[in-house]
Amino acid sequence: MASHILHRTTDRDLPVAVRGDGLYIVAADGRRYLDASGGPAVSCLGHSDAAVAEAVADQARRLAYAHTGFFTSEAAEELALRLTAAAPGDLDYAYLVSGGSEANEAALKLARQYFLEKGESARHRFIARRQSYHGNTIGALSVGGNMARREPYRPILMDWSHVSPCYGYRGQEEGESDAAYGDRLAAELDAEIRRLGPESVAGFIAEPVVGASLGAAPAVPGYFRKVREVLDRHGVLLILDEVMCGMGRCGSLYACEQEDVVPDILTCAKGLGASYVSIGAMLLSRRIRDAIAAGSGAFQHGHTYLGHPVAAAGALAVHRRLVDDGLVEGVAAKGALLERLLLERFGNHPHVGEIRGRGLFLGLELVRDRTTKAPFEPSVKLHQRIKRAALERDMICYPGGGTIDGVRGDHVILAPPFIAGDADLSEIVGRLGEAVDAAIDGAGG
Numbered sequence: 001m002a003s004h005i006l007h008r009t010t011d012r013d014l015p016v017a018v019r020g021d022g023l024y025i026v027a028a029d030g031r032r033y034l035d036a037s038g039g040p041a042v043s044c045l046g047h048s049d050a051a052v053a054e055a056v057a058d059q060a061r062r063l064a065y066a067h068t069g070f071f072t073s074e075a076a077e078e079l080a081l082r083l084t085a086a087a088p089g090d091l092d093y094a095y096l097v098s099g100g101s102e103a104n105e106a107a108l109k110l111a112r113q114y115f116l117e118k119g120e121s122a123r124h125r126f127i128a129r130r131q132s133y134h135g136n137t138i139g140a141l142s143v144g145g146n147m148a149r150r151e152p153y154r155p156i157l158m159d160w161s162h163v164s165p166c167y168g169y170r171g172q173e174e175g176e177s178d179a180a181y182g183d184r185l186a187a188e189l190d191a192e193i194r195r196l197g198p199e200s201v202a203g204f205i206a207e208p209v210v211g212a213s214l215g216a217a218p219a220v221p222g223y224f225r226k227v228r229e230v231l232d233r234h235g236v237l238l239i240l241d242e243v244m245c246g247m248g249r250c251g252s253l254y255a256c257e258q259e260d261v262v263p264d265i266l267t268c269a270k271g272l273g274a275s276y277v278s279i280g281a282m283l284l285s286r287r288i289r290d291a292i293a294a295g296s297g298a299f300q301h302g303h304t305y306l307g308h309p310v311a312a313a314g315a316l317a318v319h320r321r322l323v324d325d326g327l328v329e330g331v332a333a334k335g336a337l338l339e340r341l342l343l344e345r346f347g348n349h350p351h352v353g354e355i356r357g358r359g360l361f362l363g364l365e366l367v368r369d370r371t372t373k374a375p376f377e378p379s380v381k382l383h384q385r386i387k388r389a390a391l392e393r394d395m396i397c398y399p400g401g402g403t404i405d406g407v408r409g410d411h412v413i414l415a416p417p418f419i420a421g422d423a424d425l426s427e428i429v430g431r432l433g434e435a436v437d438a439a440i441d442g443a444g445g
């Protein structure tokens with residue numbers, strides 16, 4: 001039967017997924033796919049969590065929807081309370097949307113409105129980093145620095161600023177310490193704010209651990225504290241995008257806890273709904289909320305499905321599993337095991353330049369030559385080959401590639417569900433090893 005879906009991939013004959021079973025997605029033809037990346041780092045609880053499924057069904061039976069212009073709901077209130085109580089600093093308020101792009105759109109508009117309320121109406125500019133991804137909607141894509149994803153839409157995007165990412169593998173100079181590298185990047189940000197005119201800059205947005213654009217790349221220690229200092233000096237808001245790296249993925253509920261910084265606005269999604277519901281959240285500081293309460297009184301932004309009770313109930317059940325059942329607590333040890341297995345299999349691999357990441361969010365960067373760090377030719381599309389080779393071995397991983405200052409690198413991300421056992425992690429690394437070798441052989445590596 002011909003498909004009437006406008007697909008997002010040029011791959012044809014996609015398997016039809018019919019059932020989830022722990023770490024596996026089962027297709028209509030009976031094939032079982034080991035989900036080593038939780039899709040794009042979404043399925044932190046695997047694919048058959050009975051407690052979450054029941055919570056979603058129960059909420060849908062009791063109350064599916066009540067317009068947020070008229071009502072609030074128990075599920076949304078309870079979720080907001082849990083998210084903010086667990087968040088660092090004074091991130092005391094939440095705004096519940098349907099996904100990551102929506103959360104980042106809301107963050108940009110909230111930052112703008114905050115300055116309007118304060119009478120700083122000239123602040124309208126945003127700065128982000130190259131090789132970042134903040135979503136596919138026009139605002140989020142404008143602020144994002146994933147040049148490949150931006151390119152076709154450039155004429156309809158806003159012209160915002162991009163500074164260097166914190167990407168030690170390619171960005172750090174020979175012999176440069178982490179501290180010196182962090183200082184250099186903070187100075188670059190400072191110079192960019194001054195160039196634009198500090199009174200015109202509203203916010204700086206960054207992923208604590210860069211996902212799709214760099215392949216699970218954390219910043220060097222101290223980088224975010226230095227960034228925070230620069231922003232504070234100029235009165236610019238810090239927006240941290242934890243859509244991919246948050247909700248326990250890196251071993252702490254919020255990734256920024258490991259950076260020892262508190263942003264003014266934090267966005268999360270993916271693991272928040274763990275794939276059971278479509279949900280994103282923006283957390284904001286008391287200071288921002290108070291400025292709005294004292295000013296126009298309400299955030300001038302909204303969507304039909306804001307604070308959706310079924311999505312909120314699902315996320316609440318996910319949160320209970322993550323926090324109350326101790327799943328996040330287990331991430332650091334599982335991540336350490338996965339990293340050790342990756343080091344054993346790929347530590348001396350001639351085409352693996354770096355193994356990096358945090359918790360159960362780990363990436364490999366593939367290179368043609370380990371010494372020069374020269375990447376594979378873009379035309380080889382190595383990451384696509386790895387995706388296909390893994391699928392042939394009934395496994396889903398999350399490969400990508402991107403241009404960084406003219407240099408293209410391929411990477412693959414592993415982000416297995418937090419319920420993965422030791423044997424699952426070995427199986428994942430075994431299949432990935434075969435897939436990477438087969439893909440490189442096919443690329444003439």
Ligand code: PMP
Pocket residue numbers: 040099100101102104133134135136207211212241242243244245269270
């Ligand atoms: N920010 C980051 C860091 C992401 O990884 C993504 C999704 N890959 C988004 C934002 C956009 O989220 P969504 O696809 O849910 O709109």
